[in-house]
Amino acid sequence: MSQEPLVRWDWIARNWANGGPTAISALLENHIVMAFLPVLFGLVVALPLGLACVRWRWLYQPTAAVMNVTYSLPSLVLFSIFLSVTGLTRSTVVIPLTFFALAVLVPAVVDGLASVPDPVRQSAVAMGFRPVRRLLRVELPVAVPVVLAGLRVATVSSISLVSVGALIGQGGLGNLFIDGWQRQFYTPIVVGIALIVLLAVLADGLLVLAQRLLTPWSRARRAA
Amino acid sequence: MITFEGVTKRYPDGTVAVDDLDLEVPTGAITVFVGPSGCGKTTSLRMINRMIDATSGRITLHGRDVREIDPPTLRRGIGYVIQQAGLFPHRKIVDNVATVPYLLGWSKKKARTRAMELLELVGLDPGLAGRYPFQLSGGQQQRVGVARALAADPPVLLMDEPFSAVDPIVRASLQDELLRLQSELRKTIVFVTHDIDEAVKLGDTVAVLRVGGRLAQMAGPATLLTEPADDFVREFLGRDRGIRRLSFISAKEVRLRPAPSDLATDEAGRPLGWRTGDELAAYGTFDPESDSLRAALDAALLSANGVAVAVDEDGRVRGVAGRDAIDELLAEYAPPPAPSPAPSPPPSQGSGPAEEAPA
Numbered sequence: 001m002s003q004e005p006l007v008r009w010d011w012i013a014r015n016w017a018n019g020g021p022t023a024i025s026a027l028l029e030n031h032i033v034m035a036f037l038p039v040l041f042g043l044v045v046a047l048p049l050g051l052a053c054v055r056w057r058w059l060y061q062p063t064a065a066v067m068n069v070t071y072s073l074p075s076l077v078l079f080s081i082f083l084s085v086t087g088l089t090r091s092t093v094v095i096p097l098t099f100f101a102l103a104v105l106v107p108a109v110v111d112g113l114a115s116v117p118d119p120v121r122q123s124a125v126a127m128g129f130r131p132v133r134r135l136l137r138v139e140l141p142v143a144v145p146v147v148l149a150g151l152r153v154a155t156v157s158s159i160s161l162v163s164v165g166a167l168i169g170q171g172g173l174g175n176l177f178i179d180g181w182q183r184q185f186y187t188p189i190v191v192g193i194a195l196i197v198l199l200a201v202l203a204d205g206l207l208v209l210a211q212r213l214l215t216p217w218s219r220a221r222r223a224a
Numbered sequence: 225m226i227t228f229e230g231v232t233k234r235y236p237d238g239t240v241a242v243d244d245l246d247l248e249v250p251t252g253a254i255t256v257f258v259g260p261s262g263c264g265k266t267t268s269l270r271m272i273n274r275m276i277d278a279t280s281g282r283i284t285l286h287g288r289d290v291r292e293i294d295p296p297t298l299r300r301g302i303g304y305v306i307q308q309a310g311l312f313p314h315r316k317i318v319d320n321v322a323t324v325p326y327l328l329g330w331s332k333k334k335a336r337t338r339a340m341e342l343l344e345l346v347g348l349d350p351g352l353a354g355r356y357p358f359q360l361s362g363g364q365q366q367r368v369g370v371a372r373a374l375a376a377d378p379p380v381l382l383m384d385e386p387f388s389a390v391d392p393i394v395r396a397s398l399q400d401e402l403l404r405l406q407s408e409l410r411k412t413i414v415f416v417t418h419d420i421d422e423a424v425k426l427g428d429t430v431a432v433l434r435v436g437g438r439l440a441q442m443a444g445p446a447t448l449l450t451e452p453a454d455d456f457v458r459e460f461l462g463r464d465r466g467i468r469r470l471s472f473i474s475a476k477e478v479r480l481r482p483a484p485s486d487l488a489t490d491e492a493g494r495p496l497g498w499r500t501g502d503e504l505a506a507y508g509t510f511d512p513e514s515d516s517l518r519a520a521l522d523a524a525l526l527s528a529n530g531v532a533v534a535v536d537e538d539g540r541v542r543g544v545a546g547r548d549a550i551d552e553l554l555a556e557y558a559p560p561p562a563p564s565p566a567p568s569p570p571p572s573q574g575s576g577p578a579e580e581a582p583a
Contacts, residue, residue: 123310125275126382127323127372128300141314217314217356 008187022175028195030090031172035159035199037094042101042154049102050109051135060110071103075164083168093165100161101154108150112143145218148211152204159200163192173199225251226272226380226412231281233267233437241267242437244281249429251379252410256427258417260460264437265416269382272414273302285380300324303373303381303411308389309365311357317343317368318353324376335375342371347401363394370402374409383415387422399425420461424449424468432457446472450559466559470518473557475510478520478550480534480543487533493540495533509533512542517557521550 017025053060070078078096086092116139124138163174171178176192179185226249233242242264249255257265270276271283274295283290290298311320318339319326325335343350346367357365366386373381387395399422406413417423423430424445431442434456441453449469452458458465483489488496488504497504508526510519512534523532524547532550534542 117308117310117313119306119308119310120312122275123304123306123369124312126273126299126304126306128296128298128327130296133327138312138314142312144314215314217358 004186006186007190011187012191022179024173024176024191024195027173027175028199030170031159031162031174031196032199034090034093034097034162034165034170034172035155035203038097038101038158039151039155041094041098042105043151045098046102046105046109050106050113053106053110054113063106067099067103067106070099075100075161076167079165079168088168088170090170092168093162093170097158097161101158104150104154104157105147108147108154109143112146112150113139115146116142145211145215148207148214152207155203155207156200159196159203163196225249225286226414227282227284228268229282229284231268231271231278231283233264233271233276234279240437242271242278245437245439247431247439247442249412249414251412253428254406254413254415254426255429255431256415256417256423257431257433258420258423258427258460259433259440260435261418262435263433265418265433266384267437268433269384269414269416272380272382273299273304275299296327300327300376301378301380303376303378305366305369305373305381305383305386307385309357309362309369309386311365311368311372313357315356316353317355317357317360320357320368321371321375323372324378328376338375339371342374343368345374346371346405361394362390363398366390366394366398367401370405374411379412381411381413383413385416385418388417388419395422402426421468424471432460444472467518467521469559470521470554470557471516473517473553475512475515475517475520475534477553477556478512478517478532478534478545479552480512480545480549483533483541483544487541487544489541492538494538495535495541498528498531500528505529507531507533509535509539511535511537513537517550517553520545521554524550 082092124134165171166174173192176188180189228245231245321339322335387398432440434440441457449465486499505528508523510523532545
């Protein structure tokens with residue numbers, strides 16, 4: 001065991017694309033899908049929910065409370081709850097992770113809309129915008145930097161949390177950790193960690209790039 | 225014309241922001257609502273374009289009750305300039321200015337062409353059109369705010385403390401710019417400020433409001449300075465009312481006499497100083513065509529011998545005016561006698577000509 005190298009490159013080469021469901025490339029693909037879907041669903045739900053919380057102030061406190069309690073639950077608990085409903089499928093991982101994404105994204109949407117300066121909102125009203133157009137053309141675009149910041153946190157944490165799903169056999173790259181531990185064989189663990197970190201850095205970088213392109217007007221404001 | 229008829233704004237918690245306000249805002253002139261915070265001036269302004277609805281009473285615009293008009297439609301026909309400009313941070317300057325034309329369904333090309341004209345009108349470099357608001361100074365942003373309010377050429381302009389967030393020098397230049405624009409455009413402007421000096425400088429009519437939303441006095445600025453209705457208005461106007469009032473009297477009528485030989489001039493006829501022995505002593509100048517009596521008096525006070533030097537627009541000496549000449553005019557425009565102990569009607573020459581602010 002002391003002679004065992006940290007990384008066995010030949011193992012990686014053999015298992016990168018062996019055609020089976022445990023190939024590293026297949027796990028990677030799975031991981032990307034399972035990490036990305038909760039963020040997408042989260043965003044789709046968080047936008048209307050966040051808007052509702054802004055429109056009806058009383059809604060925000062209970063919503064935030066539910067979100068925070070959910071967020072505080074260990075992911076494993078949520079997985080086991082959904083295991084009885086959705087079985088050993090991707091959904092058992094994707095649904096709980098959607099709740100985690102929501103817990104980050106709903107406050108991001110609410111804070112984003114709150115970040116619209118009052119004079120901006122008032123001048124939109126005074127220019128004669130009707131409510132829906134004001135929301136779509138002024139308030140949401142101005143909220144984009146804050147929402148994107150939340151989206152970065154949600155994406156990175158989703159990428160890292162997917163691996164917990166390995167405990168029910170749906171963990172994407174997380175399956176490599178189980179494999180490694182069971183066999184006291186480090187290479188899969190190192191590969192898993194490296195790919196997850198790489199994925200997170202890449203996804204975050206893409207979102208930063210998107211932010212630059214979408215909000216050229218906010219760059220210097222943030223620096224100032 | 226905009227009229228307030230018994231307008232009251234009462235909030236659910238019982239606070240009365242505006243109490244039974246009756247006033248008329250004349251067409252084509254600047255009317256300033258001024259008063260301490262809590263006097264309901266901004267509330268009154270926002271009731272005109274229905275950003276706030278009155279609890280009771282009636283506001284009419286061109287004879288129509290504003291409550292009969294759909295708010296967004298009403299607002300698109302009224303320019304609005306807000307404190308700190310309130311520009312849309314995510315839109316380029318040209319598109320900020322074109323906001324209302326876009327809302328009115330103009331084509332992009334037509335709206336942008338109009339926006340470019342307006343940038344020029346408010347004295348901004350057209351090169352700024354492609355920038356974002358954060359790239360502009362506070363004063364520039366406020367000019368964009370004015371351009372945006374004027375984009376669809378509304379007959380009425382509401383200005384809510386538009387210049388209060390910029391430094392005094394920029395503020396003064398924005399005020400001068402507004403007066404210049406107004407002399408061209410003749411809009412009906414309602415201007416809200418807490419700064420009495422701004423009110424007196426800009427207003428053709430000044431409405432002083434007191435806390436609780438009651439009208440304390442509405443008058444031309446010169447009348448306001450000479451005849452404050454009560455202690456509240458007098459106190460609010462502050463010190464030096466007598467001197468400040470002179471700003472509203474043109475120096476045109478100051479009797480000039482030819483420049484004496486002890487006034488040294490250069491070959492173009494511009495003053496150099498008063499000869500006193502070998503040295504030249506200080507002198508003060510005013511331009512009777514464009515300056516006020518206040519400037520003339522100031523010029524006299526700045527001259528070593530108390531004689532003000534009148535110059536033309538190129539700075540060439542036209543004559544001089546001693547304190548005697550200035551005193552003559554001061555006497556002519558003396559304020560009416562105090563109403564107590566024996567009230568008497570103010571002499572007719574008192575307030576009439578003084579109402580005319582120098583152009």
